[in-house]
Amino acid sequence: MRRSAISGFAKKAREFLGEEGVLQEEVDLLVYEQDGTLALRGKADVVVFPRTVQEMAKVVELAYNYGIPIIGRGSGTSLSGGGVPVTGGVIVSTARMNKILEIDLENEVAVVQAGVINDWINAYLARMGYQYAIDLGFQYMADPGSQRVSTIGGNIAHNSGGVKCFKYGVTVNQLRGLTIVLPTGEVRRIGGKEFEQAGYDLIGLITGSEGTLALVAEAIVRIVPTYESSVTILAKFADLPTAGRAVSAVIASGAMPVAMELMDKLAVEAVESGPYAAGLPKDAEAVLLIQVEGSLPGAKEEASKVAEVLRRSGASGVEIVEDPARAAKIWAARKQAFGAMGFVGPNYVVEDGTIPRKKLAEALMLARAAGAKRGLRVANVFHAGDGNLHPLILYDERKPGEREKAIEAGEEILEACVELGGTITGEHGVGYMKKKLLPKMYRREEIELMKAIKAVFDPKGLMNPGKIFP
Amino acid sequence: MRRSAISGFAKKAREFLGEEGVLQEEVDLLVYEQDGTLALRGKADVVVFPRTVQEMAKVVELAYNYGIPIIGRGSGTSLSGGGVPVTGGVIVSTARMNKILEIDLENEVAVVQAGVINDWINAYLARMGYQYAIDLGFQYMADPGSQRVSTIGGNIAHNSGGVKCFKYGVTVNQLRGLTIVLPTGEVRRIGGKEFEQAGYDLIGLITGSEGTLALVAEAIVRIVPTYESSVTILAKFADLPTAGRAVSAVIASGAMPVAMELMDKLAVEAVESGPYAAGLPKDAEAVLLIQVEGSLPGAKEEASKVAEVLRRSGASGVEIVEDPARAAKIWAARKQAFGAMGFVGPNYVVEDGTIPRKKLAEALMLARAAGAKRGLRVANVFHAGDGNLHPLILYDERKPGEREKAIEAGEEILEACVELGGTITGEHGVGYMKKKLLPKMYRREEIELMKAIKAVFDPKGLMNPGKIFP
Numbered sequence: 001m002r003r004s005a006i007s008g009f010a011k012k013a014r015e016f017l018g019e020e021g022v023l024q025e026e027v028d029l030l031v032y033e034q035d036g037t038l039a040l041r042g043k044a045d046v047v048v049f050p051r052t053v054q055e056m057a058k059v060v061e062l063a064y065n066y067g068i069p070i071i072g073r074g075s076g077t078s079l080s081g082g083g084v085p086v087t088g089g090v091i092v093s094t095a096r097m098n099k100i101l102e103i104d105l106e107n108e109v110a111v112v113q114a115g116v117i118n119d120w121i122n123a124y125l126a127r128m129g130y131q132y133a134i135d136l137g138f139q140y141m142a143d144p145g146s147q148r149v150s151t152i153g154g155n156i157a158h159n160s161g162g163v164k165c166f167k168y169g170v171t172v173n174q175l176r177g178l179t180i181v182l183p184t185g186e187v188r189r190i191g192g193k194e195f196e197q198a199g200y201d202l203i204g205l206i207t208g209s210e211g212t213l214a215l216v217a218e219a220i221v222r223i224v225p226t227y228e229s230s231v232t233i234l235a236k237f238a239d240l241p242t243a244g245r246a247v248s249a250v251i252a253s254g255a256m257p258v259a260m261e262l263m264d265k266l267a268v269e270a271v272e273s274g275p276y277a278a279g280l281p282k283d284a285e286a287v288l289l290i291q292v293e294g295s296l297p298g299a300k301e302e303a304s305k306v307a308e309v310l311r312r313s314g315a316s317g318v319e320i321v322e323d324p325a326r327a328a329k330i331w332a333a334r335k336q337a338f339g340a341m342g343f344v345g346p347n348y349v350v351e352d353g354t355i356p357r358k359k360l361a362e363a364l365m366l367a368r369a370a371g372a373k374r375g376l377r378v379a380n381v382f383h384a385g386d387g388n389l390h391p392l393i394l395y396d397e398r399k400p401g402e403r404e405k406a407i408e409a410g411e412e413i414l415e416a417c418v419e420l421g422g423t424i425t426g427e428h429g430v431g432y433m434k435k436k437l438l439p440k441m442y443r444r445e446e447i448e449l450m451k452a453i454k455a456v457f458d459p460k461g462l463m464n465p466g467k468i469f470p
Numbered sequence: 471m472r473r474s475a476i477s478g479f480a481k482k483a484r485e486f487l488g489e490e491g492v493l494q495e496e497v498d499l500l501v502y503e504q505d506g507t508l509a510l511r512g513k514a515d516v517v518v519f520p521r522t523v524q525e526m527a528k529v530v531e532l533a534y535n536y537g538i539p540i541i542g543r544g545s546g547t548s549l550s551g552g553g554v555p556v557t558g559g560v561i562v563s564t565a566r567m568n569k570i571l572e573i574d575l576e577n578e579v580a581v582v583q584a585g586v587i588n589d590w591i592n593a594y595l596a597r598m599g600y601q602y603a604i605d606l607g608f609q610y611m612a613d614p615g616s617q618r619v620s621t622i623g624g625n626i627a628h629n630s631g632g633v634k635c636f637k638y639g640v641t642v643n644q645l646r647g648l649t650i651v652l653p654t655g656e657v658r659r660i661g662g663k664e665f666e667q668a669g670y671d672l673i674g675l676i677t678g679s680e681g682t683l684a685l686v687a688e689a690i691v692r693i694v695p696t697y698e699s700s701v702t703i704l705a706k707f708a709d710l711p712t713a714g715r716a717v718s719a720v721i722a723s724g725a726m727p728v729a730m731e732l733m734d735k736l737a738v739e740a741v742e743s744g745p746y747a748a749g750l751p752k753d754a755e756a757v758l759l760i761q762v763e764g765s766l767p768g769a770k771e772e773a774s775k776v777a778e779v780l781r782r783s784g785a786s787g788v789e790i791v792e793d794p795a796r797a798a799k800i801w802a803a804r805k806q807a808f809g810a811m812g813f814v815g816p817n818y819v820v821e822d823g824t825i826p827r828k829k830l831a832e833a834l835m836l837a838r839a840a841g842a843k844r845g846l847r848v849a850n851v852f853h854a855g856d857g858n859l860h861p862l863i864l865y866d867e868r869k870p871g872e873r874e875k876a877i878e879a880g881e882e883i884l885e886a887c888v889e890l891g892g893t894i895t896g897e898h899g900v901g902y903m904k905k906k907l908l909p910k911m912y913r914r915e916e917i918e919l920m921k922a923i924k925a926v927f928d929p930k931g932l933m934n935p936g937k938i939f940p
Contacts, residue, residue, distance in 0.1 A: 105722055106718050106721075106722065106826075106827065106828045107826050107827060107828065108721060129724060159671070169639070169643065172671065172674070173639065173643055186915060188915065188916055188919065189916075190916065192891065192893075193826055193891065194824045194825075194826065194856075194857055194891070194892055194893055197678075197893055198893055198894050198895045198899075198900045198904070198908060198911055198938075199678075199900065199908065199911075199912065199916075199917075199920050199938060200675060200678065200679055200683075200920045200923060200924075201629070201642065201674045201675055201677060201678055201679075202916075202919070202920070203674070204642070204671040204673070204674020204675060204677075205670060205671055205674060205675050205923075207671060207674075208667075208669075208670065208671055209670055209671075213670075225722075225723075225724030225725075225726075226724070227724070228724075248576050251576070251578060252575055252576065252695075253695075254599060254695030254696070254697070254698075255695075256695075294764075294768065295768070295771055295772070297767065297768075297771070298764065298765070298767075298768040298771065298772075301765055301767070301768065302765070302768075354664045355664075356576075356577050356663055356664065357576065357577060358576040358577065386664075387664055421662065421663065421664070422664055423662075423664055423667055423668055424668050425668045429668075430668045430669065434668070438668060438669065441668055441669075442669065445656060445658065446658055446659075446660065446669075446672075447669075449658065449672070449926070449927075450669050450670045450672070452926045453670060453675075453923060453926055454670075455926075456919070456922045456923055456925075456926060457919075468668075468669060
C-alpha cells in the first residue's frame with residue numbers, strides 16, 4: 001500500500017513540479033540518506049523540489065492526504081539527524097526556493113525564500129552596508145573546501161545561533177514574519193515587517209520546532225547596519241579555569257563584543273595543522289577570540305578596555321589585532337575548526353550543548369574526561385555568547401567499537417551539560433540523535449504539553465516523524 | 471450555583487491565603503472593576519493575593535475546579551481592558567508576589583516574581599551598573615504623581631516594548647525562563663538561565679498571550695550593563711513628512727540609538743503646560759528625542775553624527791543636550807506625556823498601534839483627521855524603535871456622545887494602521903477593546919489556529935475569557 005501511495009504521489013507531484021522536480025531513482029535518493037550527522041542513515045521514498053510557496057503547499061497537501069511522512073530539508077547540515085528520513089517518506093527540499101525576494105532598507109528587513117543560503121544574504125547586503133546578523137558561514141562538513149552551508153529555513157527550524165549571537169541574539173530574534181505551510185497544505189502568513197504582533201506568537205513556536213509542526217516557505221528577517229570598523233582581540237590562557245573566569249570578567253565589564261569564541265588546545269592544534277593556519281598560539285590551553293565593533297576610535301577604545309580586562313583576569317598573552325587581513329584570517333581559522341579536525345583524527349562526532357558560562361572550565365574538563373576514559377581525544381569550541389559548547393570527539397572508524405564509544409562519550413557530555421544547568425542543544429536541534437535525552441531536561445508533563453501542541457498542527461503525526469520526542 | 475461556587479472557593483482560598491489574601495466585600499471589589507482602560511468596567515466576584523508559585527498554583531487549581539473564570543492582574547495599567555473581569559470570576563492579583571529573588575551577574579539574569587514593578591528592577595540594579603532593558607517607567611494613569619506602574623508579569627502578558635526597544639528589543643527578547651501556572655494548577659518551568667532551549671518555544675507562546683493560556687508566576691530576565699554615558703539629541707520639524715523621513719534617515723545611517731521618540735505639536739503643548747515642562751519647542755509640528763549611549767567620547771561622536779543626519783534631513787533645529795540634568799528633564803517630560811493630557815483636555819482615549827516606520831507621517835495625519843472629522847483633537851507620541859504609535863484622542867465626557875466618538879476615532883486609527891501595513895497593538899494587547907479588530911489582521915484560519923492552541927492549555931475556556939478572540 002505504501003508503495004502505491006508513493007507512486008500515486010510522485011505521479012501527481014510531477015504534474016506541477018516537472019520531471020526534474022521529483023526524484024525517485026535509487027542513485028538519486030542515496031544523497032538524501034544522511035545529513036551532517038554521519039552516524040545516522042535513513043531511506044527516503046521520494047524527494048521533491050518545490051519552487052514557490054504554492055508548489056510547496058500543493059506537494060505537502062498531496063503527501064499528507066496520501067499519509068506519507070514529510071521531512072523538510074535545507075542543505076542537510078543538521079548534526080542531530082533532523083534531516084534524515086528515518087521513517088521513509090517524502091523529503092521536501094528547499095533547494096529550488098533560493099531567492100532573495102526583497103530588501104527593504106527603510107524597514108530594515110529582507111524577504112527571502114527558505115532555501116536561501118545564510119551566506120548569500122550577507123554577500124548580497126554587503127554593498128549596502130547591511131548584514132543579516134546570524135553569521136553561520138561555517139563549513140560544517142568534513143571537506144573544508146565544500147561550499148555547502150546552512151539555509152535560512154534550516155536556521156529557523158533549529159533556531160541557530162552563530163558567532164555573533166552575543167550581541168545580536170539567535171535566529172528567532174531576527175524574525176519578523178514567516179510564511180508557513182501546514183501539513184494540510186494550508187498556507188499561513190504570520191507576522192510581517194513590523195516588530196510586534198497581536199495574538200499568540202506563532203513565529204516563536206515554529207522557530208526551533210525542527211519541521212515537526214509545519215514547513216517554513218518564506219521568512220521576513222531583520223537586517224542591521226554593518227559597523228564601520230571591527231577590532232579583534234586574541235588572548236591565550238595557561239589553564240581552562242582562568243579562561244572561563246576571563247570570559248565572565250569580559251561580560252561583567254559591560255563590554256558588548258559582537259563575537260566571543262573560545263577554542264581549546266586540541267582545536268587550535270587542528271586548525272594550525274591545515275591550510276587555514278592563522279598563527280594561533282599552539283602552546284596555550286585555551287585561546288579566546290573576541291571581536292568588538294563601532295566607529296574606528298570607538299572600537300579601538302573598547303578593544304583596549306577588553307584587553308585590559310583579559311590581562312587582569314590572568315591571560316598569559318593578549319594581542320589586539322588591528323590588521324584587518326590578519327583578523328580575517330583568524331576568524332576564517334575559527335570557522336574552519338570543524339573541518340580541520342581531519343588533521344588530528346580520521347573521524348569525529350560533534351556535540352552541541354549549552355552551559356551556564358561560569359561553568360565553562362568545569363564543562364571542558366568533563367568533556368575531556370568523558371573522552372579520555374574511552375581512550376578518545378576531545379577538542380572543544382565554545383560560543384561564549386550563548387554558552388554554546390561544541391565538543392568534537394575524535395575517533396577512528398576503522399577501529400571496531402570506536403564510533404559507538406564516541407557517541408557514548410557525546411551523550412555523557414550532554415548529560416553533564418544538563419547537570420551543570422545547561423541544555424542538550426544550542427543550535428543543532430534535538431532531532432533523532434538526542435531525543436532520548438529530552439527527558440533529562442523536561443519532566444513528562446512539559447513534554448506532553450509540547451506533544452499536545454504538535455497534535456494541533458499535525459494530528460496525523462506525519463511531520464518529520466521520529467524527531468524531538470522520545 | 472455560581473454564587474455557591476464562589477463562596478466555596480473563597481472559603482477554601484482563605485485557608486491558605488489568610489483573611490487579607492481574599493477580598494470579597496463590595497467596597498474592595500470596586501477598585502478591580504477597571505484597569506487603565508477607562509472606557510470599560512466589569513465586576514469580579516473575588517480577588518485573591520497569592521504570595522508564592524505554590525499558592526498561585528493552589529488558588530488557580532481551586533478556581534478551575536469550581537469552573538470560575540480566572541483573570542490575572544498586575545498593576546492594572548492595561549489599556550485594552552485585558553485586566554477587566556468582563557465575565558466576573560476571580561482576579562488573581564500578583565500584588566504580593568513582588569520579590570526580586572536573585573540577581574546573577576555572571577549569567578546576566580535576574581529572577582523575579584511576576585508582581586515586581588518594572589521600575590524596581592532598575593532601581594535595584596543601578597548600583598551594580600546593570601539594567602533591565604524594558605524601560606516602562608511611565609506613569610500611564612491620569613494622575614502624574616501616581617506611582618502606579620506596570621509589573622513584569624503584565625509586561626510579559628502584553629510583550630511590552632518601552633522607550634529602549636530600538637536597541638534592546640521587546641519583552642520576549644529579555645526572557646530566559648518562566649514559571650507558569652496552568653489552569654489546572656500544574657506548574658511548568660520553561661527555560662532557565664540559558665539562552666537557548668530544546669523543544670518548542672513555550673516562552674514565546676506564553677509571552678503576549680494576555681493571560682489566556684496560563685498565569686506567569688516567576689520570570690528569569692536578562693539584564694544588561696548600563697553604558698557609561700548617554701547623550702540626548704533634540705530635533706524639531708516644521709512638518710510631519712520631514713520628521714518621518716528624518717526617522718528613516720537616522721535608521722538608515724547605521725546609528726544605533728537606544729531610544730528614538732517622536733511627539734507631535736499637541737503632545738508637546740500638553741507636556742509644556744504642566745509641572746514637567748522641559749523647554750521643548752512648542753512651535754514645531756513634531757519634536758524628535760533621540761538617546762545614544764556608549765563611552766563618553768563614543769556617545770558624543772555618535773550624537774554628532776545623528777545630529778548631522780537630522781540637519782541634512784531638514785530638521786528646523788537640532789540640539790545636542792550634553793547637560794545630564796537637562797537630558798533627564800526632557801525624558802521625564804516625554805514619560806509624562808500621557809498624564810499631561812489633562813492640561814489640554816479633560817479626558818482622553820489612548821490607542822496603541824504599529825505602523826511601518828516609513829508610513830509615519832501618513833499615519834499621524836490620518837490620526838488627526840480621524841479626530842478632526844468628529845470635532846476631536848488628537849495628540850501623538852511614537853516609539854520609532856518598534857514603529858509603535860500612541861494616538862491620544864481628547865474628549866470631554868461631560869458632553870454627551872463625545873466618549874463614543876473618541877472610541878470610534880480610535881478604532882478608525884487602528885484600522886488605518888493595519889491598512890498601512892501595521893498592527894492593532896504594539897504593547898497594550900488586544901484585550902477586550904480590540905478583539906473585534908483581530909480579523910482585520912488575521913484570516914479566520916489563523917485565528918482558529920490560535921484558538922486550537924488555547925484549547926490545549928485551557929480546555930474549559932476559563933483563562934481571561936472574553937479577551938483577544940472576537
